[in-house]
Amino acid sequence: MHWDKIELSNYPPQLTYQDVLTLFQDFTISPDFVLPNVKNLAYPLRTFIRIAGEQEAERAVQELCWSKVGGRQINVRMVEETGHQEMEVAVADVADEMKIGIVNTARVYNPHLTTKILEVRECMQGTANFAFLQARDPVTVSSKPEAHMLSTDDKAKWELVMAGRSEGWNWKMKDGSGRLAALKDLQDTLQRQGIMRKLWGQWEGSSALDMH
Structure with a gap:
């Protein structure tokens, strides 16, 4: 057939x-x-x-x-x-959109990150997928002299903002579900922590010296 x-x-x-x-x-x-x-x-x-x-x-x-x-x-x-190429392209497209959403979510809930460069990086270890949101200060005219020196190994000093994780057997990850689940976990964590941080800031215990 x-x-x-x-x-x-x-x-x-x-x-x-x-x-x-x-x-x-x-x-x-x-x-x-x-x-x-x-x-x-x-x-x-x-x-x-x-x-x-x-x-x-x-x-x-x-x-x-x-x-x-x-x-x-x-x-x-x-x-x-064309085999599995279409699915790989589809997963990559969605992952890119999710990364944009993660960065936007981070800026909404964390005003101190608005001036920083944000980037989402992914890695895989065993059956676990990880997604890391990291931040660094941009290099400006007023930056320290060492910041203007080009690194020979093309590295920068990043600060970890938050991470997401998913884990599953290999056969479940061939469609990209593990990768996307880690990104989704990262975004959910950002939203959850952002909401709690806002509530904490409005709570009297966040500024009181003694609650007793």
């Missing part, structure tokens, strides 16, 4: 495997598609589905594109067969 690949995108993050089967119930699709396993993800991912026959794939595009699922207009289009 010849399979043609289509791309399903702009779907709500709560979309389930069964939802996809229901959506394509009038078509013969391969059951081996994968949905990102990230709960409450703010940005929708792209999922690639194989449909039996080019005509059926084209019909799916015509009938399902821009239909509403979970309050969103989904996008369905034909794609070329």
Whole structure:
């Protein structure tokens, strides 16, 4: 049987495997598609589905594109067969958007970071994914002389602001879920700590010398 690949995108993050089967119930699709396993993800991912026959794939595009699922207009289009490259690109796109959101969240809840350079870095150790938000002072005319000296190994002194983590078995991370979950954990931690810091600042115990 010849399979043609289509791309399903702009779907709500709560979309389930069964939802996809229901959506394509009038078509013969391969059951081996994968949905990102990230709960409450703010940005929708792209999922690639194989449909039996080019005509059926084209019909799916015509009938399902821009239909509403979970309050969103989904996008369905034909794609070329390129293995896992599409998913990798999709994950990278979402990760970049999440990093922008993390930096913006950090500046909202931490005014002292508005003048600093912020950057999100990722690393993986074993089955764990880590996302680190780090900050450093920009080099200005008034900076110390040593700050203007170019490092031979291209390094800078960063300050750790906050970190996020996710852990799972390798087979669960092939779709990028582990990476995105770590970024999501970092953003959630920033928001949670920011809210608590604000409440702490309004609490009388944050300025009183003796609460007794």
